[in-house]
Amino acid sequence: MTQSASPASLTTPLADLQINCDRLLHRIDQLAQIGAIAGGGVCRLALTDEDKAGRDLVVSWMQELGLTITIDQLGNVVGTRAGLVAGAPVMTGSHIDTVATGGRYDGNLGVLAGLEIIATLNEHHIQTQHPLAVAFFTNEEGARFHPDMMGSWAFSGGLSSDAALAEVGIDGTTVAAELTRIGYAGMVPCGSQPVKAFVEFHVEQGPVLEQAGVQIGAVTGVQGMSWQELTVTGVSNHAGTTPMSLRHDAGYGASAIAVAARELALSMGGNQVATVGAMQLKPGLVNVIAKEARMTVDLRNTDAALLRQAEAQLAEQIEAIAQKAGLNVTSRSLARFEPVTFDPVMVEQVVQTAQVLGYSAKRLPSGAGHDAGMIAAIAPTAMIFVPSVNGLSHNIKEYTAPEDLANGSNVLLQVLLQLAKPNSV
Amino acid sequence: MTQSASPASLTTPLADLQINCDRLLHRIDQLAQIGAIAGGGVCRLALTDEDKAGRDLVVSWMQELGLTITIDQLGNVVGTRAGLVAGAPVMTGSHIDTVATGGRYDGNLGVLAGLEIIATLNEHHIQTQHPLAVAFFTNEEGARFHPDMMGSWAFSGGLSSDAALAEVGIDGTTVAAELTRIGYAGMVPCGSQPVKAFVEFHVEQGPVLEQAGVQIGAVTGVQGMSWQELTVTGVSNHAGTTPMSLRHDAGYGASAIAVAARELALSMGGNQVATVGAMQLKPGLVNVIAKEARMTVDLRNTDAALLRQAEAQLAEQIEAIAQKAGLNVTSRSLARFEPVTFDPVMVEQVVQTAQVLGYSAKRLPSGAGHDAGMIAAIAPTAMIFVPSVNGLSHNIKEYTAPEDLANGSNVLLQVLLQLAKPNSV
Numbered sequence: 001m002t003q004s005a006s007p008a009s010l011t012t013p014l015a016d017l018q019i020n021c022d023r024l025l026h027r028i029d030q031l032a033q034i035g036a037i038a039g040g041g042v043c044r045l046a047l048t049d050e051d052k053a054g055r056d057l058v059v060s061w062m063q064e065l066g067l068t069i070t071i072d073q074l075g076n077v078v079g080t081r082a083g084l085v086a087g088a089p090v091m092t093g094s095h096i097d098t099v100a101t102g103g104r105y106d107g108n109l110g111v112l113a114g115l116e117i118i119a120t121l122n123e124h125h126i127q128t129q130h131p132l133a134v135a136f137f138t139n140e141e142g143a144r145f146h147p148d149m150m151g152s153w154a155f156s157g158g159l160s161s162d163a164a165l166a167e168v169g170i171d172g173t174t175v176a177a178e179l180t181r182i183g184y185a186g187m188v189p190c191g192s193q194p195v196k197a198f199v200e201f202h203v204e205q206g207p208v209l210e211q212a213g214v215q216i217g218a219v220t221g222v223q224g225m226s227w228q229e230l231t232v233t234g235v236s237n238h239a240g241t242t243p244m245s246l247r248h249d250a251g252y253g254a255s256a257i258a259v260a261a262r263e264l265a266l267s268m269g270g271n272q273v274a275t276v277g278a279m280q281l282k283p284g285l286v287n288v289i290a291k292e293a294r295m296t297v298d299l300r301n302t303d304a305a306l307l308r309q310a311e312a313q314l315a316e317q318i319e320a321i322a323q324k325a326g327l328n329v330t331s332r333s334l335a336r337f338e339p340v341t342f343d344p345v346m347v348e349q350v351v352q353t354a355q356v357l358g359y360s361a362k363r364l365p366s367g368a369g370h371d372a373g374m375i376a377a378i379a380p381t382a383m384i385f386v387p388s389v390n391g392l393s394h395n396i397k398e399y400t401a402p403e404d405l406a407n408g409s410n411v412l413l414q415v416l417l418q419l420a421k422p423n424s425v
Numbered sequence: 426m427t428q429s430a431s432p433a434s435l436t437t438p439l440a441d442l443q444i445n446c447d448r449l450l451h452r453i454d455q456l457a458q459i460g461a462i463a464g465g466g467v468c469r470l471a472l473t474d475e476d477k478a479g480r481d482l483v484v485s486w487m488q489e490l491g492l493t494i495t496i497d498q499l500g501n502v503v504g505t506r507a508g509l510v511a512g513a514p515v516m517t518g519s520h521i522d523t524v525a526t527g528g529r530y531d532g533n534l535g536v537l538a539g540l541e542i543i544a545t546l547n548e549h550h551i552q553t554q555h556p557l558a559v560a561f562f563t564n565e566e567g568a569r570f571h572p573d574m575m576g577s578w579a580f581s582g583g584l585s586s587d588a589a590l591a592e593v594g595i596d597g598t599t600v601a602a603e604l605t606r607i608g609y610a611g612m613v614p615c616g617s618q619p620v621k622a623f624v625e626f627h628v629e630q631g632p633v634l635e636q637a638g639v640q641i642g643a644v645t646g647v648q649g650m651s652w653q654e655l656t657v658t659g660v661s662n663h664a665g666t667t668p669m670s671l672r673h674d675a676g677y678g679a680s681a682i683a684v685a686a687r688e689l690a691l692s693m694g695g696n697q698v699a700t701v702g703a704m705q706l707k708p709g710l711v712n713v714i715a716k717e718a719r720m721t722v723d724l725r726n727t728d729a730a731l732l733r734q735a736e737a738q739l740a741e742q743i744e745a746i747a748q749k750a751g752l753n754v755t756s757r758s759l760a761r762f763e764p765v766t767f768d769p770v771m772v773e774q775v776v777q778t779a780q781v782l783g784y785s786a787k788r789l790p791s792g793a794g795h796d797a798g799m800i801a802a803i804a805p806t807a808m809i810f811v812p813s814v815n816g817l818s819h820n821i822k823e824y825t826a827p828e829d830l831a832n833g834s835n836v837l838l839q840v841l842l843q844l845a846k847p848n849s850v
Contacts, residue, residue, distance in 0.1 A: 241631025
């Protein structure tokens with residue numbers, strides 16, 4: 001937890017302004033009805049009928065709040081509240097698509113808290129110097145179409161919209177066809193909308209804040225990520241008749257690599273993590289030594305050099321295991337993102353704002369990818385986290401307490417006001 | 426290799442008798458045409474149309490050789506050549522069913538070498554005191570119906586024929602229905618046929634003889650076998666946001682168990698082997714910590730006490746891994762057979778016979794299960810192995826050189842003659 005003096009910018013009458021938590025909860029609940037699944041979860045995969053219904057509901061709220069709506073070529077939706085001066089808006093937002101067994105907070109919270117803030121400002125007749133915008137980006141989850149963070153990546157000019165539109169999903173449809181079908185193939189070119197600053201509010205999706213007993217997370221950046229698929233090749237043979245010394249056991253090799261990956265992360269410490277989430281052995285029979293194992297390795301670190309170090313050290317260990325066990329191992333990169341560092345001034349602003357409002361705060365990196373990680377390429381960016389109960393996310397049991405939702409929304413409100421400069425100050 | 430003086434029983438004129446290798450090879454080749462698959466392999470699953478065609482061919486050869494044929498309730502076929510005295514026969518044989526991608530030698534060799542010996546004796550008008558029988562047992566492989574060694578297990582009274590007949594196969598059919606369909610539902614009750622002695626000739630299916638450069642294996646017994654399915658339960662969570670110290674990673678737990686199983690076998694030495702042939706992680710995604718892993722562990726040892734020790738030590742290590750990683754592990758026994766020790770006098774007879782015939786010989790245990798391991802419960806039993814090229818079996822590339830087929834057949838011939846006591850001696 002960071003201890004720091006209150007910033008001068010918060011010693012204002014508007015420091016007492018608060019969002020209406022009941023209204024926020026009501027919107028969260030209404031949106032969660034669309035694609036609701038048993039157990040309290042939500043299935044609203046990008047560009048499906050459910051996504052269309054969710055989009056239509058959020059757009060109707062934007063219209064009720066008087067926002068000016070733009071839709072770009074990839075279906076990214078921005079609702080803008082005019083400022084006293086023209087120019088790039090201070091933007092907040094996130095996404096409303098979910099994974100197949102998702103929760104009701106992931107993404108949705110950031111969009112609906114943005115709308116709640118607009119509603120609060122409207123109610124109190126507060127104008128800002130700079131425009132304020134609430135955005136939701138297409139296909140953040142990547143559960144139906146690759147890659148994840150597709151919309152925000154294209155919005156920030158990093159991904160070609162032509163490539164994204166041509167993407168074929170898990171059900172054989174294309175992004176272009178589905179955008180047209182649901183009526184969200186907009187005209188605004190991707191990469192054409194400037195942003196003055198971006199703040200994303202999100203549930204943590206991990207256990208750090210809860211474990212630390214801290215109310216607000218000031219996100220310092222997004223971990224870099226290296227995904228590999230390894231294919232371990234040995235020789236299939238009889239599990240009874242083949243002495244240990246004569247084996248080329250691909251199942252053993254894969255297991256030894258999985259153990260080495262974990263030990264590597266533990267020995268490096270810091271925020272290095274390593275995960276082997278998938279492993280298949282062939283032929284996969286109880287009494288046959290596996291001739292092949294396919295596995296994935298997910299390495300993440302906030303520091304670009306340490307991530308490269310982890311990749312290099314794991315490669316060395318894989319080579320040593322392969323040599324010793326008489327195996328061949330090939331590697332294919334599935335995805336790789338360099339770490340993103342958020343704007344230090346804005347991160348400090350989140351910490352100080354939280355503390356002035358009386359909430360405990362902690363700086364932490366995000367282990368998950370977020371739209372903010374993409375927008376950081378074109379605008380000063382920060383993120384606000386609130387605790388996830390048991391660290392669960394991408395899970396129908398995802399839950400964040402109403403008090404935490406209100407706390408984070410109020411921090412977001414004050415940070416946005418500082419950035420957009422309310423006229424009444 | 427055992428060095429020993431020639432036994433008195435081989436200093437006879439019949440010690441020069443040899444089988445006709447070309448005739449044996451021709452029968453092997455003809456049988457391998459039935460159910461032949463690309464690459465030189467064979468698919469003749471138990472009680473299929475292919476198995477029927479294979480059975481019909483072998484039975485026609487038995488008839489040509491003048492054998493009296495009995496078929497029992499489970500379709501085990503015994504062809505008997507009368508001796509000068511009535512009573513239990515000296516028996517050889519094996520099985521002719523194969524796995525889905527099997528070779529042409531596994532099982533088939535033992536049956537066809539038996540027929541070749543009968544042909545050789547007929548040709549030389551050699552009578553024996555005791556009857557000589559060649560048997561092939563139903564469903565040794567267990568690839569279509571559980572358990573493996575079904576026929577010989579029932580033949581020796583260890584498995585109830587009612588239970589075996591009711592068994593439902595991988596395609597939903599029953600043993601009883603398929604036996605009737607292919608015309609091999611015999612009338613002779615299982616467990617009713619006495620055996621004076623049993624010798625099974627088989628390819629090694631492992632690399633030991635080839636690696637040692639030895640021609641004949643005198644099998645000392647069949648390894649005991651313990652098959653377990655383990656279910657490792659952890660907590661699914663985000664691979665990026667969950668610090669290493671807060672994980673309950675079922676994939677890591679399963680991998681650590683697989684590594685521990687191998688290290689246990691290496692540290693115990695001797696003929697202890699340990700194999701993890703199957704492992705599945707759930708949900709099995711690159712960026713999700715696995716909540717569950719299912720895996721199999723196959724432990725084998727020729728010594729009953731050492732096998733129990735291996736089971737106990739692995740259980741301790743599993744418990745330690747589970748404790749340390751915050752996981753739960755449950756175990757279910759899939760199969761368990763105590764080790765079988767073959768008749769020491771007959772094993773010595775195989776070694777000495779091989780040496781008298783000028784072949785190098787080596788005692789070794791069988792890592793695979795065999796019909797002989799079942800018949801050992803009711804009669805003095807031994808097995809003869811010949812080398813498998815590259816130790817391959819249950820593989821279309823299974824291969825044993827013609828010279829080795831002849832060597833083993835000649836050892837079998839002499840051992841059977843010693844047991845059945847030829848009249849001309």
